[in-house]
Structures are given as C-alpha cells and as structure tokens.
Amino acid sequence: MKKCMTLIAAAALLGSTALAQADDTKVGVLMDITGPIASFIPPLQNAANLAVKQVNDQGGLLDGKAVAIYGDTTGSAQGAVDAAQKLANVENVPIVMGALMSGTTIAAAEAVFIPSGIVQISPTATSPAMTDMKDNDLVYRIVPSDNFQGQVLAQMVLDQGIEKVAVTYVNNDYGVGIGQTFMDAYRAAGGEIVAEVKHEEKKNSYRSELATLAKGGADHLVVIAYAGDSGGKIVKQSIEGGLFSNFVGTDGLRDELLIKDVGAEALKTSFFSSPTSPADNPAQKTLHDAFNAEYGEGADKAFVDQTYDATFLTLLAIEKAGSADRGAMAAALRDVASSPGEKVGPGEWAKAKALLKEGKDIDYDGAGGSYNFDANGDVSGLIGKFVVDGDGYKQIAIFE
Amino acid sequence: MTELSGLFFYLVSVLIAGGIYALLCLALNIQWGMGGLFNAGIVGFFAIGAYTSAILTTPETAKHLGGFELPIFAGLIGAAIIAGVTGWAVARICVRLKSDYLAMASIGIAEILRLVIVNESWLTNGSLGISGIPRPFGEYTAGRPADLVFLAYVWLIVLIVYLVATRLYNSPWGRSLRAIRDNEASAAAAGKNVERFRTQTFVIGCAFMGVAGALSAHYFRFLSPSATDPLLVTFLVWVMLMAGGSGNNRGAIVGALGIWALWSVTEIFTNRLPPEWATRSSFIRMLLVGLLLQYVLQKFRAGILPEKSPPLHFEDEAERPAPEK
The missing domain is CATH 3.40.50.2300 (Response regulator)
Structure with a gap:
C-alpha cells in the first residue's frame, strides 16, 4: 500500500511536467545553483524568472507560454555535464541560458550542447578559452572575454x-x-x-x-x-x-x-x-524598476542585468525562429541581438512579438549593453x- | 519519437558517468574492501590521471605543457602509470599509518595535489584549464552517436578492471590481503610482509583511479579545477562503495550505478515542483539525495551485495592422506 502511494506520487510528479501544455515552449536555464557561487544565485534566478514572467504576461511565447527549466551544475564539471544532459535529452530544450562559471559553461558545451546542436548563451563566463572553441556557432556570451x-x-x-x-x-x-x-x-x-x-x-x-x-x-x-x-x-x-x-x-x-x-x-x-x-543607459533603469517592483530589492546585485538580458535573448530567438527547432536558433539569436532592426528594450516583449509577426527585424539593446556578437559569439563591450x-x-x- | 531518443541518450549519459564511477569504486574496493586502506584522497589521484591523459593527448599549445598528441589509449596508460607512481610515493610515506590516520594524511595529500594543479600553470594552465581534449575515435564520430562509442569504450575498461579486480580478490595475494585487513598481527605472524602488501594494494588502486580520471577528462573534453571537487569524487565514491557492498566487486559496480542514477534522476523530479519553489528546488534535491542515501545505508548495512569470501579449493585433497590424529 505504502509503495503504491509512493509510486502514484512519483508518477503524478513526473506526469505533471510543471503543468506544461502542449503549446508551451521550454527554455533551459543552467546555473551553478549549489556549490561555490551559491550566494550569487538567488537574484539571478529572479532575473531569469522575471524575463519569463514578462513574456507570459505579454502574449506568451509562440502559441503558448514560456517555461523555464532549471539545471543545477553544482559548480563542478561532473554536475554541469549531468544537468546539461537532462536539459538536452529529457527536457528537449531548444536553447539554453547559462552557465555562469567558465569551467561549468565550457564542460557543458563541449560534452553535451555542441554535440546535440543546442545554442548556449552565457551571461557571465569570461574565460578566453571560449573564444577559439570549435563550437559550430553554438556558444555565445554577453560579457567581454578577459x-x-x-x-x-x-x-x-x-x-x-x-x-x-x-x-x-x-x-x-x-x-x-x-x-x-x-x-x-x-x-x-x-x-x-x-x-x-x-x-x-x-x-x-x-x-x-x-x-x-x-x-x-x-x-x-x-x-x-x-x-x-x-x-x-x-x-x-x-x-x-x-x-x-x-x-x-x-x-x-x-x-x-x-x-x-x-x-x-x-x-x-x-x-x-x-x-x-553606455553612459546613462535608460534600459538599465527600466529593468531595475521592474525587478524591484516584482521582488522588492536586489536589482543592483552583480550580473542581474546580464542574466536577464541573456534569458530575454533566448526567448526572442525562439520567437524569431517561429518554432522550437534547435537548428534555427543560432541564426535567430544573431538576428535579434544585432543591428540593424527596430530597437527593443527590457520588458518590451509585446512590442517585439508584434514586430516579429509583421516580419520586421528587431535589435535587442539590453540593460547591460547592446550585444553585437562577433564571429566567435563574443561581444566587445x-x-x-x-x-x-x-x-x-x-x-x-x-x-x- | 524525439522524446524517446532523448531519454535513450540520457540513459547513455547516466551509464557513461556511472561507468566512470564504477571504475573509481572498483579501485577503492581494492584499497578499502580488500586491503582495509582508508584512502580519503581519491580526488587527488583522479586529478593526476585526468591531467596526465589530457596533457598527453592534446595538440601543442603555448598555454600548458603538451603537444604530444598520443593516442588516447596511451593517455590512459600514462595516467595509470603517473597516478600509480604518485600512489607509490604516498604509500612509502603513509601506508604504515593506522586507518583513520591514513584518512587524514590522504585528505591532506589530495589537497596538496589540487593546489599544485591550480598553481603550476606551465603544466596545467592553472585555473583556466585544458581545452580540446579528444574523445576516442572522435575523428570518425560526431554529434550524439559519439556518446555511444564512448559508452562502449568506458564499459570495456570497466570490464577489464573488473576482471583484474576479481582475479586479485580470488588469488592467494588477495587472501593474504584480507588476512592483513582482518587481523594484521596474525598475518604478520604467519610471515606476510604487511607493509609490502599494503603498498602494492595502494599503488594498484591509485592507478585505476587515475584511469577513471583520464576517462572523465576525455568525456568532458575540457578539464579545469572545477572537475576536481572532493564532494563529487571522494565522498560520493565512498558512499557508492558503502551502499554497494565493500569487499564485493559486483557490489562496487552496482553501488556506483545506483547512487549515480539516484543523484542524477532526482533533479528531474525537483524540476517539476511548482514554480514558486524554483529557487529552492536545487537545495530540496540535495536534501532528497541525502535522505535517500540515509535510507539505503540504513537498510543495507553491509551493502546491497555484501562481501562473500570465495570458497577454498584444495585441488589435491583427494590424493592427500588423511591427517593423522
């Protein structure tokens, strides 16, 4: 009887898939949640959640809602590869935001995301090694290399x-x-x-x-x-x-x-x-006001801007591609991040969605900068x- | 369809990581299960193996020692040799220590090795790590099917190490070792050179740990100090061996696979918690892993597959005259 209950509970948990509907689109969020940089993470999770929430409040992603699926690298290469395998194979995400540390980002990319053809965009990894990676144009970051x-x-x-x-x-x-x-x-x-x-x-x-x-x-x-x-x-x-x-x-x-x-x-x-x-960036203030309105405080914490921007860019890339097709993500990401195109800022999902629907080109300028990727997927800043x-x-x- | 193939490749990834842990468990089983040596510095020998193989197989670069571009099998052998030699040097110094003192000494040694790796950047590129580490047969396979090739490679090595470990366990050498483990004084009285047996055990175990490290480096394709976290190497391997059954080689493999599957699969469940729990789910997962481990360790005190001494064979028993009374 007890075993039976446990089984039912487990099946219910697995089956619920966070109550995802068929039209919902998953987006992977890989973070070093436990481990050496655990103290940095809570505001960054809020930043990623804020981006997803704004999208769902303003018309949703594609024909359904956006659902953030977290992976925890535990701050180690073993944990990073394991979490990445789950995002790629169990959750079938088309694109991933993360990870935060350079070591976990590169291990996840080399062992999992590059072989599975998944675009990855890190908000904070600064290691110079990422520049010359043979990544089939799949690994991006929005901070300048060291x-x-x-x-x-x-x-x-x-x-x-x-x-x-x-x-x-x-x-x-x-x-x-x-x-x-x-x-x-x-x-x-x-x-x-x-x-x-x-x-x-x-x-x-x-x-x-x-x-x-x-x-x-x-x-x-x-x-x-x-x-x-x-x-x-x-x-x-x-x-x-x-x-x-x-x-x-x-x-x-x-x-x-x-x-x-x-x-x-x-x-x-x-x-x-x-x-x-850039001096007096209004996009940064927009984000910080929205963040503090939602969570009370913490907008000025390290890397909140970059994490929000990276998450928002992954969502824009899916919308631009028009489907959750992995192969279309790299081109779509480059397209929505770089000029030319109509400017879109943090929180302006409804505007971006409308523009994309009309077939217009957009250019996301985030709270942390304007992010034009070079051939290696790096930004100059x-x-x-x-x-x-x-x-x-x-x-x-x-x-x- | 994509969902099914996805689950299949996830299973492959669990088996690859589980296979690497199985190697570590078999190595620890030789040291602890057979020899009674409390090695709490597994991660140090793991790291030596990983860096040795990475340096031997990568193309030339100005960032760290290298440019040998040896085949991967040579890298694995190099890893076993360097880790074994380091194990020998360590054993010369501390193998005579009683079990808990050996544990303390080996934790310290693992930390020394880790600091050497982080600091000697001419050798290891320090905290920036080594990239571009090849996979076996990497030039013939690409994308996700490459994981299948690697899975076969890992489990072939697990099989070899398992056969060696079983042979060692059943051999007269293994019997002497267990005698030393269970009663050092009487084994010494029977004429066994205790220190030499223990040194040999330690070196063999360390060499296999080095091979496991090397396979990890080739699996990740990138190696930095973030792969040498004692929690995920030393302590998890100890839990695996205890849960699987120390002293039993099959138990070591079962424990490694079971505990790694437990470790990995829990995240799929915690990800399904309601969104307002999102910021806590990773910590809930760690709690859940801890609880399940407690359960396994309480339920199977001697491990899932406890140690079973092999039967004694006296081949010439029939011909031998009955002992006179």
Missing part, C-alpha cells in the same frame, strides 16, 4: 605615458586571464614590465610579494585582484611601506571599500578600468576609465 579588458587596460596605461610597470595578479581565472593578456598586450606595444608576481588570495601579509615587485624600480603597480581580498591589502600595505603610491586597477579593485580603507587622498594618482554600460572622486568613482573616458 582578453578584452586586459588589452584595453594595456592601452589605457600606455596612453597615460607610463612605460614601466610592476604587475601583480590574483591566482584564479579572473586574475590570470586579465593579467596574462595585459602583460602580452603591454609588452607588444612597447611597455616594459619590470616585475611580475602572481599571488594567492586570503593571506594577511603581501609584504614579501611587494618587496619583489618594488625591486624593479617602477613607479606604477598594476593590481588585478579584488578590493575585499588581496587587492585591498596589497594597496594598503604598499602605501604603508612606502613602496608604491600610484596604482592601476581593474573592476575587482574599483570598489568603494578601497576608498574607505586607504582614503581618497592616497588614491588620487591611481586609475581603474571596468566594464561599463565597453571599458570605462575611472578615477577616485570623493567617496566614489568617476568615469573619465570610455574605450571600445
């Missing part, structure tokens, strides 16, 4: 007339990715790197690293690390020790916390690079140059 910020940073430093620097970067995919490209680009353009030190996170003292860095006699120290961790301590300890007073940082260091720690006065000769939106201004940062130039 290579891009490294190259722009090199140009920024040289434009400032600095021809000799010391470099230190944190030993993870962020630090190594940007650090290596920065050094290659800087050397190639004639700059001289007098000392380079890769450092570990979560140490209390970086004085021995700083002693090595100071030996080369450079006036400027390039720090590619997080302000809340090693980056902040390195800046603080080099000022205390009188080793460096001019710093060049990336978005990890460009944090109000740094100003609080060392004071604006000590940073007045320093500058920072960071991915940026914009990098801003920031200096300290009072308690915050001021953008003084935009590089493309």
Whole structure:
C-alpha cells in the first residue's frame, strides 16, 4: 500500500511536467545553483524568472507560454555535464541560458550542447578559452572575454605615458586571464614590465610579494585582484611601506571599500578600468524598476542585468525562429541581438512579438549593453576609465 | 519519437558517468574492501590521471605543457602509470599509518595535489584549464552517436578492471590481503610482509583511479579545477562503495550505478515542483539525495551485495592422506 502511494506520487510528479501544455515552449536555464557561487544565485534566478514572467504576461511565447527549466551544475564539471544532459535529452530544450562559471559553461558545451546542436548563451563566463572553441556557432556570451579588458587596460596605461610597470595578479581565472593578456598586450606595444608576481588570495601579509615587485624600480603597480581580498591589502600595505603610491586597477579593485580603507587622498594618482554600460543607459533603469517592483530589492546585485538580458535573448530567438527547432536558433539569436532592426528594450516583449509577426527585424539593446556578437559569439563591450572622486568613482573616458 | 531518443541518450549519459564511477569504486574496493586502506584522497589521484591523459593527448599549445598528441589509449596508460607512481610515493610515506590516520594524511595529500594543479600553470594552465581534449575515435564520430562509442569504450575498461579486480580478490595475494585487513598481527605472524602488501594494494588502486580520471577528462573534453571537487569524487565514491557492498566487486559496480542514477534522476523530479519553489528546488534535491542515501545505508548495512569470501579449493585433497590424529 505504502509503495503504491509512493509510486502514484512519483508518477503524478513526473506526469505533471510543471503543468506544461502542449503549446508551451521550454527554455533551459543552467546555473551553478549549489556549490561555490551559491550566494550569487538567488537574484539571478529572479532575473531569469522575471524575463519569463514578462513574456507570459505579454502574449506568451509562440502559441503558448514560456517555461523555464532549471539545471543545477553544482559548480563542478561532473554536475554541469549531468544537468546539461537532462536539459538536452529529457527536457528537449531548444536553447539554453547559462552557465555562469567558465569551467561549468565550457564542460557543458563541449560534452553535451555542441554535440546535440543546442545554442548556449552565457551571461557571465569570461574565460578566453571560449573564444577559439570549435563550437559550430553554438556558444555565445554577453560579457567581454578577459582578453578584452586586459588589452584595453594595456592601452589605457600606455596612453597615460607610463612605460614601466610592476604587475601583480590574483591566482584564479579572473586574475590570470586579465593579467596574462595585459602583460602580452603591454609588452607588444612597447611597455616594459619590470616585475611580475602572481599571488594567492586570503593571506594577511603581501609584504614579501611587494618587496619583489618594488625591486624593479617602477613607479606604477598594476593590481588585478579584488578590493575585499588581496587587492585591498596589497594597496594598503604598499602605501604603508612606502613602496608604491600610484596604482592601476581593474573592476575587482574599483570598489568603494578601497576608498574607505586607504582614503581618497592616497588614491588620487591611481586609475581603474571596468566594464561599463553606455553612459546613462535608460534600459538599465527600466529593468531595475521592474525587478524591484516584482521582488522588492536586489536589482543592483552583480550580473542581474546580464542574466536577464541573456534569458530575454533566448526567448526572442525562439520567437524569431517561429518554432522550437534547435537548428534555427543560432541564426535567430544573431538576428535579434544585432543591428540593424527596430530597437527593443527590457520588458518590451509585446512590442517585439508584434514586430516579429509583421516580419520586421528587431535589435535587442539590453540593460547591460547592446550585444553585437562577433564571429566567435563574443561581444566587445565597453571599458570605462575611472578615477577616485570623493567617496566614489568617476568615469573619465570610455574605450571600445 | 524525439522524446524517446532523448531519454535513450540520457540513459547513455547516466551509464557513461556511472561507468566512470564504477571504475573509481572498483579501485577503492581494492584499497578499502580488500586491503582495509582508508584512502580519503581519491580526488587527488583522479586529478593526476585526468591531467596526465589530457596533457598527453592534446595538440601543442603555448598555454600548458603538451603537444604530444598520443593516442588516447596511451593517455590512459600514462595516467595509470603517473597516478600509480604518485600512489607509490604516498604509500612509502603513509601506508604504515593506522586507518583513520591514513584518512587524514590522504585528505591532506589530495589537497596538496589540487593546489599544485591550480598553481603550476606551465603544466596545467592553472585555473583556466585544458581545452580540446579528444574523445576516442572522435575523428570518425560526431554529434550524439559519439556518446555511444564512448559508452562502449568506458564499459570495456570497466570490464577489464573488473576482471583484474576479481582475479586479485580470488588469488592467494588477495587472501593474504584480507588476512592483513582482518587481523594484521596474525598475518604478520604467519610471515606476510604487511607493509609490502599494503603498498602494492595502494599503488594498484591509485592507478585505476587515475584511469577513471583520464576517462572523465576525455568525456568532458575540457578539464579545469572545477572537475576536481572532493564532494563529487571522494565522498560520493565512498558512499557508492558503502551502499554497494565493500569487499564485493559486483557490489562496487552496482553501488556506483545506483547512487549515480539516484543523484542524477532526482533533479528531474525537483524540476517539476511548482514554480514558486524554483529557487529552492536545487537545495530540496540535495536534501532528497541525502535522505535517500540515509535510507539505503540504513537498510543495507553491509551493502546491497555484501562481501562473500570465495570458497577454498584444495585441488589435491583427494590424493592427500588423511591427517593423522
């Protein structure tokens, strides 16, 4: 009897398929929900759900509703491949948003999505390895590769007339990715790197690293690390020790916390690079208002904009293709993301659907940028140059 | 129709991952089930095997050591050798430790190996990982049918390792090993060189763990430190062996397949929870997995297929004169 009940309950759960109707279209959402970046995820799930909800409130997807099917990578390659297999084979999704970490994104793509011909669009994976993947035009992302910020940073430093620097970067995919490209680009353009030190996170003292860095006699120290961790301590300890007073940082260091720690006065000769939106992007405000109206708060959390945009783009691609046919997704995605076409912003699903129905071309400009994919499925994005201004940062130039 | 073929390929994927776990379980069964060695650093040897095979088989690149482009079978053998040699070095140092101390030491060693992999980027490309790892017969197959070829490849190796492990278990060598496991002092008194037996066991187990790592790398086609999560390698493999039946090779395979299927299939159910549960369903799944594991471990204390010592054969029993009283 008990067994019978369990079986019935299980069958009911499986059969319900989230009460999906025959006309509904599934879209895959692969996220690193449990595991090392679990704390980032709840607002991002809200962002993806918001996109799906707006679509369903404004006429739905194709002839039915959109249904988001989640996969959890558990933050590991094994979990990513397993979750991807379920999205591809059990749920039969035509297109997937995700994953968030570079390692899980690439493993899912290489082992599952590329062989099954499913388009994947990551909102946050920045690994340079994704650029040269042999992906049959199936893997996309809407953040610039780490290579891009490294190259722009090199140009920024040289434009400032600095021809000799010391470099230190944190030993993870962020630090190594940007650090290596920065050094290659800087050397190639004639700059001289007098000392380079890769450092570990979560140490209390970086004085021995700083002693090595100071030996080369450079006036400027390039720090590619997080302000809340090693980056902040390195800046603080080099000022205390009188080793460096001019710093060049990336978005990890460009944090109000740094100003609080060392004071604006000590940073007045320093500058920072960071991915940026076009100045005063109204689409971002539209999204943040809708997000906070729905969930109360959290619109300003990291990667909410990108996750929403990536989810919205997958839905637009299905609508553009006119069916859930996997083979049509890549072309449709490129079409709805790039110009030319009538501009569509976050939340404007009804408008987009009407335009597509008339056979017009659309171009989605999201909260995080306008996303024109290059041949590798990468976007270039914009990098801003920031200096300290009072308690915050001021953008003084935009590089493309 | 697409639904059915989809379910079929999902089953294939569960069997591929299950096969890799079966290899790890067989390896652990040699170490723990037969030799009583508490290795809690499985992931370290798994990672060595994975990186060795990846480096040996990938084309040349400036990002990490490589450019050997050896055939995949050579990569697997290389993985077994390097993991085995590392296992030998580790065994020389800590195999004499009593079981729980060996567990502590091996956790530490696995962590050291992981840090070496993350930091020596000339060798492994560090946290950015190795891409473009080939699959066996990858040049002849593409798309989803390639998974079928890989499935056959994995299970062929599982079969080989199973036969080797069974032969070892039934051999006089295996009997001595179980004697050492059950009573070290009396085995030593009977003239068995305890340390040498334990070292051999440890090395053989580590070599097979290396092969499992190598197969994972070829399955994922991309290898980064995200594939070396101790939760999904070390601890899950221990649970599989305990559930399947430690000391029983068939039990090791059954445990690996059963627990991996449990781990994987639960997500299909939690995805069907009402949408307002969406942000929690992944955590509910972890809870569900934990509960089911508790149930299996409580219900089958000695494992689903418990250890059964092989019958003793005395071939010349008939001719031998009855012992005099």
